[in-house]
Amino acid sequence: MQNFIKLLVLSILGWATMVNAADQTPAPSHGISYPTGWQNWSHIAVSHRIDNKTLRVILGNDVAVKAVRTGKTNPWPDGAIIGKVVWKETQLENWKAAIAPGNFVHAEFMFKDSRKYTESYGWGWARWVGIEQSPFNKGAQICTSCHTPVKDRDWVFTDPAIIPK
Amino acid sequence: MQNFIKLLVLSILGWATMVNAADQTPAPSHGISYPTGWQNWSHIAVSHRIDNKTLRVILGNDVAVKAVRTGKTNPWPDGAIIGKVVWKETQLENWKAAIAPGNFVHAEFMFKDSRKYTESYGWGWARWVGIEQSPFNKGAQICTSCHTPVKDRDWVFTDPAIIPK
Numbered sequence: 281m282q283n284f285i286k287l288l289v290l291s292i293l294g295w296a297t298m299v300n301a302a303d304q305t306p307a308p309s310h311g312i313s314y315p316t317g318w319q320n321w322s323h324i325a326v327s328h329r330i331d332n333k334t335l336r337v338i339l340g341n342d343v344a345v346k347a348v349r350t351g352k353t354n355p356w357p358d359g360a361i362i363g364k365v366v367w368k369e370t371q372l373e374n375w376k377a378a379i380a381p382g383n384f385v386h387a388e389f390m391f392k393d394s395r396k397y398t399e400s401y402g403w404g405w406a407r408w409v410g411i412e413q414s415p416f417n418k419g420a421q422i423c424t425s426c427h428t429p430v431k432d433r434d435w436v437f438t439d440p441a442i443i444p445k
Numbered sequence: 446m447q448n449f450i451k452l453l454v455l456s457i458l459g460w461a462t463m464v465n466a467a468d469q470t471p472a473p474s475h476g477i478s479y480p481t482g483w484q485n486w487s488h489i490a491v492s493h494r495i496d497n498k499t500l501r502v503i504l505g506n507d508v509a510v511k512a513v514r515t516g517k518t519n520p521w522p523d524g525a526i527i528g529k530v531v532w533k534e535t536q537l538e539n540w541k542a543a544i545a546p547g548n549f550v551h552a553e554f555m556f557k558d559s560r561k562y563t564e565s566y567g568w569g570w571a572r573w574v575g576i577e578q579s580p581f582n583k584g585a586q587i588c589t590s591c592h593t594p595v596k597d598r599d600w601v602f603t604d605p606a607i608i609p610k
Contacts, residue, residue: 331542
């Protein structure tokens with residue numbers, strides 16, 4: 281009977297942990313839900329910003345990757361999500377001339393929906409900061425003001441990297 | 446009847462094109478088959494080699510990504526494939542301080558199979574060069590000699606980038 285109670289307690293603890301894990305999806309940024317699963321998205325490009333010493337991988341959801349591979353990115357189609365994952369630069373321990381990802385900075389996303397986001401140029405703008413993924417909520421105009429130089433490229437800086445088909 | 450013949454000819458041409466496309470899988474490198482579909486693999490890291498002015502994304506197949514996320518990469522498990530996609534560096538047109546992928550150089554891969562590749566430290570080493578993906582067949586020792594500094598890290602330079610779970 282004692283073993284049965286132990287098992288019961290362990291089961292309840294296990295269930296509670298699962299519920300807790302399910303609750304750990306980061307809160308929305310600018311009213312936009314967290315794009316769960318972006319860690320598995322395909323890459324679109326990479327970059328090294330030497331002005332602020334960060335390395336980035338640019339990812340896309342299925343709609344975005346299909347748009348890239350068919351060359352239909354100006355405008356990007358509704359449903360496309362582009363993600364930019366940012367790290368502070370460091371040196372690779374065993375190859376000093378290789379600049380590699382150090383501390384994680386943030387993951388930021390552009391969500392294309394030309395009908396929903398009419399007031400922010402057809403895109404929803406969101407960012408989650410730090411390894412704990414705290415939602416950024418200081419206003420999409422911070423994003424769009426920086427992206428203004430590329431307003432004629434549907435507000436996207438990234439040139440998709442050329443890869444073999 | 447003429448329309449039927451036109452349709453028949455077009456169908457045969459379409460079929461011939463498909464067969465041709467199927468034949469275009471690049472030939473093996475060092476006896477290793479081309480890892481079709483790597484373009485959709487998840488990223489493990491990125492790097493910017495300032496010695497030879499190249500940018501890279503490091504990708505993994507499902508086995509490799511699972512190993513990364515569970516911290517089991519020394520040794521890497523059999524079945525893991527790590528890919529390194531390499532471009533010459535360029536500047537992003539609209540953000541000059543962002544170094545971005547220019548011309549595609551090559552895609553190279555390490556295939557972990559500790560029983561099959563006993564003579565090359567448990568890994569198969571392969572590379573396909575240029576956008577046309579010509580197989581590199583100059584010998585795996587060219588790969589392993591360069592990787593010798595990391596022989597105690599199961600021959601892998603890459604530190605997987607830290608990302609939120």
